[in-house]
Amino acid sequence: MITLTDVQKSYRQGETLVEVLRGVTTTIDSGERVAIVGASGSGKSTLLAIIAGMETADAGEVLIGGRDLRSASEADLARFRNTEIAVVFQSFELVPSFSALENVMLPLDIRSEESETRARAALERVGLTHRLTHLPGELSGGEAQRVAIARAIAQGTPIIVADEPTGNLDAKTGADVIDLLFSTIAEDKKTLILVTHDERLARRSDRILELADGKLRAAL
Amino acid sequence: MIGATARRLFARNWTRLALTFASLVVASAAFAAILGIVGSVTDFFLTESKTLIGGDASIRSNAPISHSAALDDLKMHGATFAERMEALATIQTVPENGEPSSARTALASAKIVSGAYPLYGSLGFEGNAIGIPNAEEIDLAPALAARLDISPGSRVRVGNAEFSVRDILVSEPDVFGGDFRLAPPALLSEDGWERAGIDKRASRASYALLVRYSDTWTEEEVRAASVAIEADADARNLRTTFATEGPRRLLRGLETAERFFFAIIVLSLVLAIVNIRINLLYLLASLSRTVAIFRALGMTRRSVMLIFALMLLFVGTAAGIAGTLLGNAAAGGMLGLGETYIERPLNAPSPIAHLILVSATTILFCLVSALGFFAKLFAIAPKHLLGGYASTRESIRESLRETPYVAVALFFLFGVVWLLTESAMIAAVSVSSVVGAFIVVVLAAGATVGALSKHRFRFGIIFRSIVNVMHFRRDVAASAIASLAIALGALFSIALIEANVLGNLAGEFREDAPNIYVLDLGTEDLPRVRAFAGESWNDFPIVRARFIERDGVSIQEQLEREDPELSREFNLTDRSEFIAGERIIAGRWHGADGKREVSVERDFAERAKLALGSRIVFFSQGARLEATVTSIREVESTSGLPFFFLVFSPDVFGDLPRTNFGYARMSEPEIAEFERTLARELPGATAIPTTDIVRTVTAVFTLVAEGIVAAAIPALLLGILLVASMLALAARERANDILVFTALGASRQFLGKIFRYETVITILAAGAIGIMIALGAVLALNAWFFDFRGFYMAPEIFAGMLVILAIGIASSSFVVRSLARTPPRELFRKQ
Numbered sequence A: 001m002i003t004l005t006d007v008q009k010s011y012r013q014g015e016t017l018v019e020v021l022r023g024v025t026t027t028i029d030s031g032e033r034v035a036i037v038g039a040s041g042s043g044k045s046t047l048l049a050i051i052a053g054m055e056t057a058d059a060g061e062v063l064i065g066g067r068d069l070r071s072a073s074e075a076d077l078a079r080f081r082n083t084e085i086a087v088v089f090q091s092f093e094l095v096p097s098f099s100a101l102e103n104v105m106l107p108l109d110i111r112s113e114e115s116e117t118r119a120r121a122a123l124e125r126v127g128l129t130h131r132l133t134h135l136p137g138e139l140s141g142g143e144a145q146r147v148a149i150a151r152a153i154a155q156g157t158p159i160i161v162a163d164e165p166t167g168n169l170d171a172k173t174g175a176d177v178i179d180l181l182f183s184t185i186a187e188d189k190k191t192l193i194l195v196t197h198d199e200r201l202a203r204r205s206d207r208i209l210e211l212a213d214g215k216l217r218a219a220l
Numbered sequence B: 001m002i003g004a005t006a007r008r009l010f011a012r013n014w015t016r017l018a019l020t021f022a023s024l025v026v027a028s029a030a031f032a033a034i035l036g037i038v039g040s041v042t043d044f045f046l047t048e049s050k051t052l053i054g055g056d057a058s059i060r061s062n063a064p065i066s067h068s069a070a071l072d073d074l075k076m077h078g079a080t081f082a083e084r085m086e087a088l089a090t091i092q093t094v095p096e097n098g099e100p101s102s103a104r105t106a107l108a109s110a111k112i113v114s115g116a117y118p119l120y121g122s123l124g125f126e127g128n129a130i131g132i133p134n135a136e137e138i139d140l141a142p143a144l145a146a147r148l149d150i151s152p153g154s155r156v157r158v159g160n161a162e163f164s165v166r167d168i169l170v171s172e173p174d175v176f177g178g179d180f181r182l183a184p185p186a187l188l189s190e191d192g193w194e195r196a197g198i199d200k201r202a203s204r205a206s207y208a209l210l211v212r213y214s215d216t217w218t219e220e221e222v223r224a225a226s227v228a229i230e231a232d233a234d235a236r237n238l239r240t241t242f243a244t245e246g247p248r249r250l251l252r253g254l255e256t257a258e259r260f261f262f263a264i265i266v267l268s269l270v271l272a273i274v275n276i277r278i279n280l281l282y283l284l285a286s287l288s289r290t291v292a293i294f295r296a297l298g299m300t301r302r303s304v305m306l307i308f309a310l311m312l313l314f315v316g317t318a319a320g321i322a323g324t325l326l327g328n329a330a331a332g333g334m335l336g337l338g339e340t341y342i343e344r345p346l347n348a349p350s351p352i353a354h355l356i357l358v359s360a361t362t363i364l365f366c367l368v369s370a371l372g373f374f375a376k377l378f379a380i381a382p383k384h385l386l387g388g389y390a391s392t393r394e395s396i397r398e399s400l401r402e403t404p405y406v407a408v409a410l411f412f413l414f415g416v417v418w419l420l421t422e423s424a425m426i427a428a429v430s431v432s433s434v435v436g437a438f439i440v441v442v443l444a445a446g447a448t449v450g451a452l453s454k455h456r457f458r459f460g461i462i463f464r465s466i467v468n469v470m471h472f473r474r475d476v477a478a479s480a481i482a483s484l485a486i487a488l489g490a491l492f493s494i495a496l497i498e499a500n501v502l503g504n505l506a507g508e509f510r511e512d513a514p515n516i517y518v519l520d521l522g523t524e525d526l527p528r529v530r531a532f533a534g535e536s537w538n539d540f541p542i543v544r545a546r547f548i549e550r551d552g553v554s555i556q557e558q559l560e561r562e563d564p565e566l567s568r569e570f571n572l573t574d575r576s577e578f579i580a581g582e583r584i585i586a587g588r589w590h591g592a593d594g595k596r597e598v599s600v601e602r603d604f605a606e607r608a609k610l611a612l613g614s615r616i617v618f619f620s621q622g623a624r625l626e627a628t629v630t631s632i633r634e635v636e637s638t639s640g641l642p643f644f645f646l647v648f649s650p651d652v653f654g655d656l657p658r659t660n661f662g663y664a665r666m667s668e669p670e671i672a673e674f675e676r677t678l679a680r681e682l683p684g685a686t687a688i689p690t691t692d693i694v695r696t697v698t699a700v701f702t703l704v705a706e707g708i709v710a711a712a713i714p715a716l717l718l719g720i721l722l723v724a725s726m727l728a729l730a731a732r733e734r735a736n737d738i739l740v741f742t743a744l745g746a747s748r749q750f751l752g753k754i755f756r757y758e759t760v761i762t763i764l765a766a767g768a769i770g771i772m773i774a775l776g777a778v779l780a781l782n783a784w785f786f787d788f789r790g791f792y793m794a795p796e797i798f799a800g801m802l803v804i805l806a807i808g809i810a811s812s813s814f815v816v817r818s819l820a821r822t823p824p825r826e827l828f829r830k831q
Helices: A044-051 A074-083 A100-110 A116-125 A141-155 A171-188 A199-203 B002-047 B049-053 B069-076 B142-148 B190-196 B219-235 B248-296 B301-342 B355-369 B371-379 B396-421 B424-454 B461-472 B474-507 B523-533 B556-562 B602-607 B668-681 B690-733 B735-743 B748-786 B796-820
Strands: A002-013 A016-028 A033-037 A059-064 A085-088 A159-163 A191-195 A207-212 A215-218 B057-061 B080-093 B105-115 B137-140 B155-158 B161-171 B185-189 B206-212 B239-242 B516-521 B538-550 B570-574 B583-587 B597-601 B615-620 B623-634 B646-648 B659-664 B686-689
Touching: A002 A044, A016 A044, A016 A059, A016 A215, A033 A044, A033 A199, A044 A059, A044 A159, A044 A191, A074 B735, A085 A141, A100 A116, A100 A141, A100 B461, A116 A141, A141 A171, A159 A171, A171 A191, B002 B049, B002 B248, B002 B301, B002 B355, B002 B690, B057 B219, B069 B080, B069 B206, B069 B219, B080 B142, B080 B185, B080 B190, B080 B668, B080 B686, B105 B142, B105 B190, B105 B668, B105 B686, B137 B142, B137 B155, B142 B161, B161 B185, B161 B190, B185 B190, B219 B239, B248 B301, B248 B355, B248 B371, B248 B396, B248 B424, B248 B474, B248 B690, B301 B355, B301 B371, B355 B371, B355 B396, B371 B396, B396 B424, B424 B461, B424 B474, B424 B748, B461 B474, B461 B748, B474 B690, B474 B748, B474 B796, B516 B523, B516 B668, B523 B538, B523 B659, B523 B668, B538 B556, B538 B623, B570 B615, B597 B602, B602 B623, B623 B646, B668 B686, B690 B796, B735 B748, B735 B796, B748 B796
Parallel strands: A033 A191, A033 A207, A085 A159, A159 A191, B105 B185, B137 B161, B570 B646, B597 B623
Antiparallel strands: A002 A016, A002 A059, A207 A215, B057 B206, B057 B239, B080 B105, B080 B155, B080 B206, B137 B185, B155 B161, B516 B659, B516 B686, B538 B570, B538 B615, B538 B659, B583 B623, B597 B646, B615 B623
16 A cells, blocks of 8 residues: 655745645555546646655655655665666666566576566567567667566566656557556556546556645546 | 767766877877887987097097098098997905905906097096096996996006005996996096006907097088098998987997887777777767757758767877876886986977877767767768667677777777888788787687676576577677786786796806806916816817808808898817706717717707708808818807807817806805906906896896886786776676666675676686787797796786776775665666
């Protein structure tokens, strides 16, 4: 379960203090699929970064699986990112010098677990067994995003967050990727937090939350 | 518009050109420093020529020089003459207690001057002495006074006479006018030398007749006098030097040194080309999208090229100016050091000296090195915006496309080196050996990375990650390793050469090698020397003669033309026994019964084109010494054992007048006692303790080795610059990878490990190749050039490796630490 209580975050831009999150409070249950929507610059990505342990909130409480991320050490946060939450980025974020297989193996390698068999299996699930040895630069956008999803699957975390996963893809490819993502989530009973501008995509979730004026509210 | 765009682009990207700038500064500084040093020393030689030579003209020989009619004629017309003779002599203190056993001895280079010496300049003394000493006096160099532990007023014995030490001689005007000295000088007058009564029957002394032209002579008269002196000297087989040409031997030496250093600089220039190429590759990667946008907005290719040419022109000019100033400052420092050696002031180059030449060459060098970059720039088209051209990865085909431009840069380099060294051969050998080694290492490194990549799944994530990155940027990684390997190889070679020259000179001395030699012994003196020299004493007769015929053909003229070294007088000996360190490699030893036979040393035989059965004739004091080569010998020329090029059978010399040469191995107190006895009993003989010679020669080699090390500094700087910047650039380029690793849960320690291991692997690989290159080069030099038998490792190599490793690890750790501070949330922000 993910519990956010009065989470606040602000940035300084020059001499101006920009308050991005002004007290976000919500709870996301295990296995729930939640979409977060909002205008550009509303703070969606900041909220996602805080949930993913890549950013620290200025105030409030961030409890994920009973663990308070605000008081976690840097090493704890690194372990958390590796074992508790997987991220699918809009720009795929594959390591360009690693093959598709190695990119999927990477999070398992980092925690020194057997990686190759699980990575092959994950790539098989996303239909990329014929692209194992290809470098990211040799893959299409859709294929690259499927490798990123395979990486999230192989990582084996209970939570997957996806930030505009179809933002860099054409409509047809985007739809295929989303089908893949949702089916995987359903099969593995994972929690999904999805940031998107796409209303149709958001509607496939169990719940839609809208971020506006630094606060989260249920979308109508 | 072009100028403004270039200015704006440069203002925002100048840090990206830092490596190009730094490389050009180092290369141009090295160039300016050599020009400055050579220019200043040449100026010094030319302006001080008359003083350095000792006159307007110097006539030299190994035998006394008589005044000819031509010289008398010059004297009549106002020329002034001075004579200078130098010979080895033993100086002995005269103990106040009259006890001979407490006397100290030292080998000196007795300098005997007469006439109007010095014709130019003046002698420098510690005290108030002026001019040359009288017949009762002697002046000693500081080293001699220190060795004998005496001061002015003390009494010393030279030959048969006692002298009073007048003063300490600290400087001589014509210090470069004579031959290489094995001992510090002692100044005597001609009358004083006569009092000493030392008889130099062999031509071991060097003689010079110095001429000063009249100040009233016209230029035409000066020229005519020089022509007359040269003709007269040629006719009498004497050597001449004229002040108008500068001290030729020194200038030739300087020219050789200049060529050598310029050849070493090739290494720095090749490294600079590599640095610039790598740097511009990164610049292109970061600005290719900008260029594509410029092109999409209607900018012509010509304008794009001009913008970048202007940027490089600015970098080249700034680097040229900075490099010239730095180089001049370095030259000033080196010349300051030089002043302490020659005890004369040397003018440091002025701040603007060579500014235009070095800056223009630097700009040209920069633009030529960037030819490949311009070719790639030319190829950027607006359509690349659509294709996501921003990838920095180069395919092998793209690299090959750049080959012609690299070839142009190397051809330019060859031209510059040719121009500087005036030798196409030196230019070709230096450029091709550096480039050849570079290509071999690039291919080997590329192949190794390829092979490792194939088997990378056998390794852990850290090593696999390193192999992946190297494989991904294979050409850049291989270039970096090769550049570093060549730079380290050159530096290690220099350290090894120094260790081997010094080690072999000192270390190859056999334990049973004699440590004292005695020259100029008369045959009648031998029984007396044998009596007080002890059991280890051994002596040989010596006849000095010239090689004049081979197999019935006169060859003296041919030798003078083709191999002047062989046309000099040689020390010949006759004996029937072998001595330690000799080995017959062909033919048979003539022994006591040989009839007109000669045994020839292997290298001499090769050089003089002699084989078994060759008939040779040497000429000595009107006599022809004829013999047949019946054996070829190998000798240990660097072992400290005496050796002769030619050993005749005992019947060849007949009644020819001869001197004798002897040697012994003694303890230090025995040597001191032997020298004292010899100086007392046989003042005409010269004792040479070998430790003195080794010390002198070692000092000369150390000086040369230090010069070579100094010339390698630019290469070292460029190598370090390359390592530091390559690691920093590689880490910066992989900033996104670091973010991804962090987002996936990698700790800072994990990331630090990857980069540290990568640094260590790169440097160790380059270092290992560098050590192999250095070992190969020095083993080859030892075998074929120096003829050394021993190999000496230089511990500095490992110290150097540790320093480079420390620099590499520090720079990579610094970059990773600063990059790892960026939180992975940036992966969300950039979208």
